[in-house]
Amino acid sequence: MTSILPNTRIRHLLYMLMLACGVLLASHPLWAAGSDRFDALIADARAAMLVNPEETIEKARIAQQAAASLPGNRRAIGIATAQWLQGEAYVRLDDVTHARPLIDSAYASATAAGPATKLTGDILLSRGGLHTATAQVAAALADYQQAHNLFRDIGETRSRAVALLFIALLYQEAGDYRNALRYYDQARDVYSADPQLLLSIFNNRGNALKELGRFREAEQQFREAFTLAKTLHSPALEARVLSNIARSELRAGKAEAADRTIALGFGYRREPEAAAAIVQFWALAAQSALQHGDAQRAATLITRAFVSVDPAQPTLSDREAHETAYQAFKRVGDEKFALEHLEALKHLDDQTSTLAASTNTALAAARFDFANQELRIAKLRNEELARTNAFEHARAQTQQLIFTGAGIVTLVVVALLATSLIVIRRSRNDVWAANLDLAETNTALGKALAAKTEFLATTSHEIRTPLNGILGMTQVMLADQALAGTLRDRIGIVHSAGVTMRALVDDILDVAKMETGNLSIEQAPFDLADMLRDVSQMWQEQTRAKGLVFALDLNESPRCIEGDVTRLRQIVFNLLSNAIKFTERGTIGLAVTTATAVNGERVRIAIRDSGIGIPADKFDLIFESFRQVDAGTTRRFGGTGLGLSICRNLARAMGGDVTVTSVAGEGSTFTIDLPLVHATTPDTVAAEPLTQGLLIVDRNPITRAMLRTVLAPHAGTVTFASSVAEAVARIEAGGVAQVLIDDATIRTGEDVATALGQIADSARSSGAGSTLLWAVPEMGDYSRAEQAGIDRLVAKPVAGARLADVMYGGNLRDEPPSGLVTQAA
Amino acid sequence: MRILFIEDDAMNRRVVNDMLDVAGATMTGAESAEIGLELINQNDFNIVLLDLRMPGMDGFTALGHIRARGDAKADLPVIVITADTAIDLRERCLAAGADEVLFKPVAMDSLFDAIGRMLAKGAGEGMIG
Numbered sequence: 001m002t003s004i005l006p007n008t009r010i011r012h013l014l015y016m017l018m019l020a021c022g023v024l025l026a027s028h029p030l031w032a033a034g035s036d037r038f039d040a041l042i043a044d045a046r047a048a049m050l051v052n053p054e055e056t057i058e059k060a061r062i063a064q065q066a067a068a069s070l071p072g073n074r075r076a077i078g079i080a081t082a083q084w085l086q087g088e089a090y091v092r093l094d095d096v097t098h099a100r101p102l103i104d105s106a107y108a109s110a111t112a113a114g115p116a117t118k119l120t121g122d123i124l125l126s127r128g129g130l131h132t133a134t135a136q137v138a139a140a141l142a143d144y145q146q147a148h149n150l151f152r153d154i155g156e157t158r159s160r161a162v163a164l165l166f167i168a169l170l171y172q173e174a175g176d177y178r179n180a181l182r183y184y185d186q187a188r189d190v191y192s193a194d195p196q197l198l199l200s201i202f203n204n205r206g207n208a209l210k211e212l213g214r215f216r217e218a219e220q221q222f223r224e225a226f227t228l229a230k231t232l233h234s235p236a237l238e239a240r241v242l243s244n245i246a247r248s249e250l251r252a253g254k255a256e257a258a259d260r261t262i263a264l265g266f267g268y269r270r271e272p273e274a275a276a277a278i279v280q281f282w283a284l285a286a287q288s289a290l291q292h293g294d295a296q297r298a299a300t301l302i303t304r305a306f307v308s309v310d311p312a313q314p315t316l317s318d319r320e321a322h323e324t325a326y327q328a329f330k331r332v333g334d335e336k337f338a339l340e341h342l343e344a345l346k347h348l349d350d351q352t353s354t355l356a357a358s359t360n361t362a363l364a365a366a367r368f369d370f371a372n373q374e375l376r377i378a379k380l381r382n383e384e385l386a387r388t389n390a391f392e393h394a395r396a397q398t399q400q401l402i403f404t405g406a407g408i409v410t411l412v413v414v415a416l417l418a419t420s421l422i423v424i425r426r427s428r429n430d431v432w433a434a435n436l437d438l439a440e441t442n443t444a445l446g447k448a449l450a451a452k453t454e455f456l457a458t459t460s461h462e463i464r465t466p467l468n469g470i471l472g473m474t475q476v477m478l479a480d481q482a483l484a485g486t487l488r489d490r491i492g493i494v495h496s497a498g499v500t501m502r503a504l505v506d507d508i509l510d511v512a513k514m515e516t517g518n519l520s521i522e523q524a525p526f527d528l529a530d531m532l533r534d535v536s537q538m539w540q541e542q543t544r545a546k547g548l549v550f551a552l553d554l555n556e557s558p559r560c561i562e563g564d565v566t567r568l569r570q571i572v573f574n575l576l577s578n579a580i581k582f583t584e585r586g587t588i589g590l591a592v593t594t595a596t597a598v599n600g601e602r603v604r605i606a607i608r609d610s611g612i613g614i615p616a617d618k619f620d621l622i623f624e625s626f627r628q629v630d631a632g633t634t635r636r637f638g639g640t641g642l643g644l645s646i647c648r649n650l651a652r653a654m655g656g657d658v659t660v661t662s663v664a665g666e667g668s669t670f671t672i673d674l675p676l677v678h679a680t681t682p683d684t685v686a687a688e689p690l691t692q693g694l695l696i697v698d699r700n701p702i703t704r705a706m707l708r709t710v711l712a713p714h715a716g717t718v719t720f721a722s723s724v725a726e727a728v729a730r731i732e733a734g735g736v737a738q739v740l741i742d743d744a745t746i747r748t749g750e751d752v753a754t755a756l757g758q759i760a761d762s763a764r765s766s767g768a769g770s771t772l773l774w775a776v777p778e779m780g781d782y783s784r785a786e787q788a789g790i791d792r793l794v795a796k797p798v799a800g801a802r803l804a805d806v807m808y809g810g811n812l813r814d815e816p817p818s819g820l821v822t823q824a825a
Numbered sequence: 826m827r828i829l830f831i832e833d834d835a836m837n838r839r840v841v842n843d844m845l846d847v848a849g850a851t852m853t854g855a856e857s858a859e860i861g862l863e864l865i866n867q868n869d870f871n872i873v874l875l876d877l878r879m880p881g882m883d884g885f886t887a888l889g890h891i892r893a894r895g896d897a898k899a900d901l902p903v904i905v906i907t908a909d910t911a912i913d914l915r916e917r918c919l920a921a922g923a924d925e926v927l928f929k930p931v932a933m934d935s936l937f938d939a940i941g942r943m944l945a946k947g948a949g950e951g952m953i954g
Contacts, residue, residue: 457910464908465834468929472840475933479847502930509910518912701934702826702848705941800945 038066038078045085053089060085073113080109081119088126096134103127121150121159128166141170161191165200177208184208199228199237206244215252219245239268239277246284247320255291262288279305283321290324295331302328319345382445385438389431396427456512460505467505471498507646514649521653525679526565528592529557532605535572536590543580549587557592558603562677567650571658572605574643575670579609586610586667594676601676602656608669614662622660623648647672693717693735695768697727697759698742707740710800714808724755731762738807739763741790743774753788760789771807773798826850826944827869831861831887832876832906837929841874841906844933850940858882862890865898872943875923877907885921892922902943906931 045059060082067078083106090099103126110120128143148163168183184205192198206221222245229237242265249258265281268274282305289298302325322344329338399420474495477483483491513519536552543550572590579588589608594601614622623644644658651658655675662668694715698704699722708718715738721727722745730736739759746755756772763770771792786793794806828845830852832838838854845852853870855861859882865873873891877884884905892899905918908929918926925939 461908461910464910464929465837468908468931469836469840471930472837472844472933476840476843476847479933498930513912520912700848701937702850702941702944705938706945707941709942709945 036070038063038070041066042081042085045082049085049089049092053092056089057086060089076109076113077117077119080106080113080123083109084119084123084126087123088129091126091129091133094133096130099130103130116150116154118151118154118156118159121147121154121156121163124150125159125163125166132170137170137174141167144170157191158194158197161187161194161197164190165197165204169204172204172208172211175211177212180208181205195228195232199225199232199241202228203241203244206248210244210248210251215248218248219252222248234273235268235271236273236277239265239271239274239281242268243277243280243284246281250284250287250291253291255288258284258288280321283324286328287320287324290327290331295328298324298328299332299334299337382438382441385434385441389434389438392427392431392434396424396431399424399427452512452515456508460509460512463501463505467498467502471495471502474498507643510646511649514646514653519649519653521567521650522564523562524565525560525562527559528561528603529554529559531565531569532557532572532590532592535569535576538573539576539580539588543588546580546583547585548580548583551587551589551591553589553591556594558594558676558678560679561603562679563674564654567654568672568674571647571650571672572607574647575607575658575672578643579607579611579668579670583609583611583667599675603674603676605672605674606669607671608667610667613664613666613668614660615664616662619660619662623658693719694738694740695719695721695727695730695736696740696742697721697724697745698740699723699745700742703742706800707742707803710804711740711807714804724758727759728762731759731766731768734766736763736766736768739768739770740807741770741772743772743796756788756790760791764789769807773803826871826940828852828872828874828940829855829861829864829868829870830874830906831855831858831879831884832874833857833879834876837876837906841931841936844931844936847933848937848940858884858887858890862887865891865901870901872902872904872940874904874906877905877909877918885918888918888922902946904939904943 041059041063045056045063048055048059064079064082064086067075067082070078083102087099087102087106090096090102103123107120107123107127110117110123124143124147128140128147131137131140131143144163144167148160148167151157151160151163164183164187168180168187171177171183172180184201188198188201202221202225206218206225209215209218209221222241226238226241226245229241242261246258246261246265249255249261262281262285265277265284269278282301286298286301286305289295289301302321305321306325322341326338326341326345329335329341474491477491478488478495510519532554533552536550540550576588576590587608587610589606591606591608593604593606595604596602648658651672651674656673658670658672660668660670694711694717696704696707696711696718698707698720704720712718717735719730719736721730724746727739727741731739741756741759743752746752760770769791770789771794772790773794773796775796792806794803798806826849828850830838830841832841832854833856835856838852838856842852842854853864853868855864858879861873861875864870875884875888884907888903888905891901891903902924903922904925904927905923906927906929907914907918910928915926924943927935927939
């Protein structure tokens with residue numbers, strides 16, 4: 001019946017914004033008003049915005065040309081103004097492609113032309129609108145916040161309120177009504193002298209309260225809005241507010257009141273501007289009819305509503321209209337139409353939930369980013385205050401000194417006394433005030449930090465759960481031997497992606513821990529050279545695949561040092577990963593040196609590459625959380641920009657640092673500098689005499705773990721094999737002193753006797769003993785095992801301790817026990 | 826090998842179930858701590874896997890109930906599986922009586938390893954086979 005408008009919810013939001021914006025434009029003060037041709041053109045263009053944006057574009061374009069002949073710096077501002085108007089008009093026409101360059105250009109010109117002005121703020125608001133239209137909620141929020149701060153700083157309270165209103169609308173659209181209400185209240189507190197703005201605030205507060213089910217309060221707000229609409233003599237606004245009132249009454253179940261309001265609403269049908277609202281009244285009347293139980297009438301009314309929809313005008317509350325239509329047609333028995341509207345509903349709901357979900361995440365992210373910025377500003381302010389504090393304190397002390405030390409002429413002394421006292425008191429007051437400020441900033445800092453950490457922890461926790469599903473199942477699938485080629489590859493890709501995600505989540509968590517000082521660093525001896533070799537090994541294949549050369553220089557490396565091997569490995573791994581990522585050709589080098597510096601003996605691990613390099617002015621930037629050299633890098637190379645921040649924080653936590661030197665275009669060298677603490681050479685992992693090695697032939701991972709736990713203390717090294725062939729190969733490779741065979745693994749292959757024979761022969765010729773773990777079976781197998789030449793037979797189930805005893809305690813054979821618990825597996 | 830997994834999320838139960846399938850172990854799932862404790866009453870399990878965050882009775886409380894039993898089942902090996910990453914969570918779990926703590930996303934090998942170890946040590950008489 002009706003075409004579903006794309007991005008209906010966004011258009012809905014935009015429509016609301018436009019209304020508020022109309023408010024914005026209506027009283028934008030013209031600067032340096034005069035009878036200039038330019039000013040007249042701008043005024044014309046502006047006037048056309050609400051009714052005919054195309055006309056605005058035309059007029060503003062002409063104005064832009066006129067601006068070229070303006071004197072001095074008025075020129076830049078003039079052009080910026082004209083471009084901004086065009087951009088805003090395109091946004092209203094939903095033409096993002098044309099809007100974007102104009103707004104960007106306007107912003108650039110405005111900011112270049114001098115200190116922040118109202119124009120800059122207005123452009124930011126338009127840019128926010130642009131981002132909203134393209135569903136980039138986080139960017140929209142950032143723009144609004146920036147605009148808000150700008151207006152606050154230059155004292156434009158009205159515009160500040162408008163910015164707050166826009167932010168509130170974003171939250172409302174995301175379904176976060178409580179926050180939306182908060183911002184509406186703030187907007188009203190900031191500026192309540194403009195009836196149009198106030199109307200918008202009341203109207204939207206009403207909507208938010210309605211969604212929260214607080215119908216009585218909602219109606220109150222709407223009635224205030226209605227009163228204001230009347231004082232503004234705007235039938236369009238009156239009708240809109242009435243429709244909101246009716247909607248709220250219907251939701252609250254006040255059928256008669258709603259009917260009266262709807263009747264009032266229809267009274268506006270002669271007003272051309274109220275056309276959009278009239279459509280709503282048809283839909284509301286239909287809803288009311290449904291509530292009265294008259295489905296037929298409802299169907300008729302709702303048909304009327306949809307028929308009169310102007311596709312070019314985004315309608316409000318499409319959802320409720322479709323819901324009403326679905327119910328009506330269903331009850332009337334008109335399946336076809338009912339289904340159409342049900343599908344429309346689902347489509348809308350899908351859009352809303354995605355928008356809400358992404359909006360919520362985006363808002364959360366934006367809030368976090370905002371807090372991050374605030375944190376930094378607060379930190380700087382903190383330092384500033386601390387310095388001022390110290391200065392004031394010193395000054396007060398000096399005054400006191402003069403006071404106590406002086407005293408030649410009484411009059412002079414008295415005079416000095418008097419002035420000193422006044423100055424001291426003033427200083428003390430200043431210090432006291434500064435201290436209060438400091439305390440406040442500290443609290444704010446603390447809160448922002450806590451919010452940020454909570455956000456980080458919550459996010460990473462939330463992501464782990466679905467990751468469990470992804471990685472869990474890919475592991476299960478990959479463990480299936482029957483999984484064929486292409487399918488296995490594909491699942492392998494999903495698995496790798498999951499692993500990467502987990503690494504990311506762990507990184508985020510690390511950042512959270514670091515920023516709240518919850519990082520723990522171990523101190524234990526380890527072999528540095530070994531560790532570095534290991535880590536390099538992990539990247540060898542990739543380096544080779546990229547055609548790069550890897551140069552490892554461990555000649556000067558100390559062997560055993562004290563430190564946190566896991567964390568250090570993490571840093572080296574990260575730096576190597578970056579080195580390879582950002583290098584297309586040439587060499588990757590890892591070298592270790594030692595040196596004696598002012599802070600003691602140091603060990604330095606340098607990782608150099610011949611990659612794209614880093615410009616000198618970004619040396620510090622790249623170590624900040626979530627930063628890369630520039631957005632272009634992120635797009636080319638991917639990554640979150642967390643790695644270096646974590647590396648530096650870890651290194652600093654260990655008493656060292658990570659620094660970089662680089663020449664853009666030629667390569668970089670990252671150096672990890674750490675305190676060098678020699679450790680007593682640990683007993684090298686007891687290279688047990690190889691004759692003690694135990695080979696376990698068992699495919700089941702759980703029993704493998706059990707057997708290893710039980711037997712490893714007795715055997716030296718424990719290795720595993722999953723088949724006869726593998727077992728034989730391992731025995732022949734040498735170093736096996738004992739072989740333990742689980743019969744379940746043997747049974748699934750060929751003839752048991754042959755299998756056992758092969759292993760037994762192989763074991764005997766290598767001088768290894770063999771033991772068979774077998775389920776209480778028919779006697780036949782038992783003797784065949786003996787014939788095959790197995791040294792020991794142990795019947796399952798057996799207590800772990802007993803098995804260890806049998807194998808390593810000198811017993812030669814265990815009799816098949818009787819009547820024990822049946823197999824569990 | 827009879828394994829009980831107390832976890833309210835059906836997806837997580839399914840994941841662990843399929844993992845244990847790979848190792849030939851059977852898993853019984855309990856969607857709440859209350860149901861889990863009742864199952865322990867009525868059956869003999871070798872090992873219990875336990876989630877911490879559940880509506881109703883949470884993991885810690887359930888663990889307390891198990892350890893407070895007056896019979897041999899009080900010593901059932903319990904492995905906590907959680908997505909929580911609080912700093913001292915591991916210590917708290919172990920102090921509350923858990924034998925091992927695994928973090929989601931769970932690596933299959935870690936799960937098998939932990940189960941194998943627990944079973945082998947079980948009451949000093951871990952039965953193999």
